[in-house]
Amino acid sequence: EVQLVQSEAEVKKPGESLKISCKGSGYSFASYWIAWVRQMPGKGLEWMGFIYPDHSNTKYSPSFQGQVTISADKSINTAYLQWSILKASDTAVYYCAIWDYDSNFDLLDYWGQGTLVTVSS
Amino acid sequence: QSALTQPASVSGSPGQSITISCTGTNSEYNLVSWYHQHPGKAPKLMIYEASKRPSGVSNRFSGSKSGNMASLTISGLQAEDEGDYYCCSYAGSNVYVFGTGTTVTVL
Numbered sequence: 543e544v545q546l547v548q549s550e551a552e553v554k555k556p557g558e559s560l561k562i563s564c565k566g567s568g569y570s571f572a573s574y575w576i577a578w579v580r581q582m583p584g585k586g587l588e589w590m591g592f593i594y595p596d597h598s599n600t601k602y603s604p605s606f607q608g609q610v611t612i613s614a615d616k617s618i619n620t621a622y623l624q625w626s627i628l629k630a631s632d633t634a635v636y637y638c639a640i641w642d643y644d645s646n647f648d649l650l651d652y653w654g655q656g657t658l659v660t661v662s663s
Numbered sequence: 664q665s666a667l668t669q670p671a672s673v674s675g676s677p678g679q680s681i682t683i684s685c686t687g688t689n690s691e692y693n694l695v696s697w698y699h700q701h702p703g704k705a706p707k708l709m710i711y712e713a714s715k716r717p718s719g720v721s722n723r724f725s726g727s728k729s730g731n732m733a734s735l736t737i738s739g740l741q742a743e744d745e746g747d748y749y750c751c752s753y754a755g756s757n758v759y760v761f762g763t764g765t766t767v768t769v770l
Contacts, residue, residue: 577759579706586666586764587698587706587749592757601757604664637705641759649696651708651717 544568546576546638548654554628554661561624562657564638571619572596574650577641578612578623581656582634592641593621628661635659667750667762674768675740683765685733685750694753695733697726701746709748710735737767745769 549563564576577592591602595614602612614621621638638654667687675681688695693713698706708717710726713733723738733752737744750762 579761586747587700587751587761588666589751589759589761603758603760639705648715648717649708649711653705656705 544640544650544652546640546652546654548636548638548657551658552660554659555663556628556630556661558628558661559624559626560628560659561622562636562659564621564623564654566619566621566640569640572616574640574642576614576621577639578610578621579637579639580606580634581637582631590623590636595619595621628659630661630663632659633661664754664758664760667752667760669748669750669762669765671763672766672768674770675737676770677740677742679740680736680738681740681767682737683735683748683750683767685735685752685762686731687762688728688731688733688750688752689754690731691755692753693728695726695728696751697724697733697735698749698751699744699746700749706749740769742769 545567547565572595575592578590580588590606593600593612593614595616611624635656635658637656640650640652673681695713697710700706709724713728714726725736748765754760
């Protein structure tokens with residue numbers, strides 16, 4: 543069974559750093575793009591960027607370029623989203639999702655459970 | 664990257680059909696998908712490549728695209744169809760963008 547399990551909720555102060563994770567299982571983790579999606583409180587979905595774990599090729603939405611870093615460690619089937627300096631406006635639920643096709647060229651639909659990040663002084 | 668434009672809300676009675684529009688998609692590609700999200704839950708894929716339905720998704724859901732506008736139609740509206748719907752389009756240069764979201768209410 544394909545699963546994406548995300549790290550637990552975090553409460554941080556402005557200016558702090560943070561790295562959240564998304565661990566894949568039940569499939570060849572390194573061979574499928576993993577995307578991160580933000581959902582601010584009461585707002586819509588925003589596509590942040592994605593990574594191909596096998597060679598860590600990464601693409602960012604212009605809106606998030608330079609604001610976050612997406613990385614992956616294929617040896618432990620885990621993707622990451624990190625901030626060096628958190629802001630209150632980073633408060634949101636962050637989802638990871640497989641953003642790729644299967645061998646039949648059908649779009650895959652697997653999502654993590656979401657990680658709530660709260661940034662408050 | 665500006666979000667794609669969707670109506671804020673659409674409503675219909677049980678059994679009726681409703682259509683949600685999504686304007687601003689990349690006219691060069693049919694890479695538009697639609698997601699359904701219940702509050703506090705992860706999104707669920709309903710349509711991909713503008714009109715393809717994933718295995719397990721009801722055939723009451725259909726999608727289309729013309730130029731830079733995509734549409735999702737829900738036929739035979741049911742209570743379980745309530746929630747938020749988002750379109751998502753390939754914007755080019757390996758970047759994707761979501762729509763503003765539409766709240767569907769079954770009256």
